[in-house]
Amino acid sequence: MTTLNDFSRCVAQYDPHALPVSAAQAIVRQWATPVAAIERVALRDALDRVLAADIVSPIDVPAHDNSAMDGYAFNRAALASGERSGTASVVELTVAGKALAGHPFAGRVAANQCVRVMTGACMPDDCDTVVPQELVERDSADSIAIRFAANALTAGANRRRAGEDLARGHVALRAGRIVRASDLGLLASLGIGEVSVRRRLRVAFFSTGDELRSLGEPLDAGSVYDSNRYTLFGMLRRLNVDTLDLGVVRDEPAALEAALHSAAANADVVLTSGGVSVGEADFTKQLLQTFGDVAFWSLAMRPGRPLAFGRVWSGAQPGEGRPALFFGLPGNPVAVMVTFYQIVREALLLMAGATPRPLPVIHATSRAALGKRAGRTEFQRGVAEQDAHGHWHVTPTGSQSSGVLSSMSEANCFIALGHDEGDIAAGERVSIMLFDGLI
Known part of the structure; x- marks a missing residue:
């Protein structure tokens, strides 16, 4: 069995303990295999689903030549036969009838005639040009003759x-x-x-940590409410995947192992938050080294350095039972969001059978100096806005600690600082990823 670890070692810049973001994305992309199952759904149920086959048009749209505006349809030959009036050639035509959308004109149109047409109406036989009604002169409202300048249209x-x-x-x-x-x-x-669409991707997720409490439970000394599952739920819901929330799993090897096996048995992808760093109680990492297959453990990224990617199986040994891709996200709330959008999101779209588009990036002027260490990619939170001239400016939200979740609610973009970049001075141009438009 080819392991992710063996494959990953062939990737340029491979370092399992400080992998560049671009290398991590390349590894994940190679293992994100689309789900094979296809189903037929009614049109109203197809919203946000992934098409499983090309849609080939069974008809011409529009089905017939038609008028692009309200006016009068005639044959182009009339433009060359207009009578000279002063310095301009004037076309004069007799109105032979009327055509409305859904009610075509059925008669023939002579060379000196036209048909009153409304927008969307079928072009009458022998007619190929429409003069807008505002360019036409009529002697009276009930006159059957119209006049217009031949040079008014082509x-x-x-x-x-x-x-x-x-x-x-x-x-x-x-x-x-x-x-x-x-x-x-x-x-x-x-x-x-x-239409035929791919089966929805199934994603199981849970949080790890003895300090975590679910909503409705009292907070003990040193405990906190689990926010990561709700953040993950929101991001997954935006991707229209089926979710399986396994709750909070305590820092106990037996409980973690059972949760991982159960998740792999019921989902295509398993997401966890917490438990993949080097702490004494981070058992997730220890367990994956026993019955998982892990490509990397750490990224050269801030926030989000501790991030594991690999596979887990529903059975007791690697390769036994049902496999699922595994993403072990950091425990800090902001790091969860950053790693999801930069690493996990594309993988989920690929596995859902979609053709992902790169996240939209625009350039903005930083209103403040930004501290940045070369050798890692950083995603700082910022508030972007346009000035009166349409130029983008961005201001960091203050503390960039990965535990300050309120900064994500305050921000409307990531300030994306590249792997090789250093400190940014106020007034320099930076790349930003607006939150709106991620999906």
């Missing part, structure tokens, strides 16, 4: 061609796309009521 203007949006037989949406609200409308416009 031949073929204001006509939407059949198949202009989507042509029959062309791919409308690619496999791996996460279906959004606009896609539902697009699919409906094609007459498609069901």
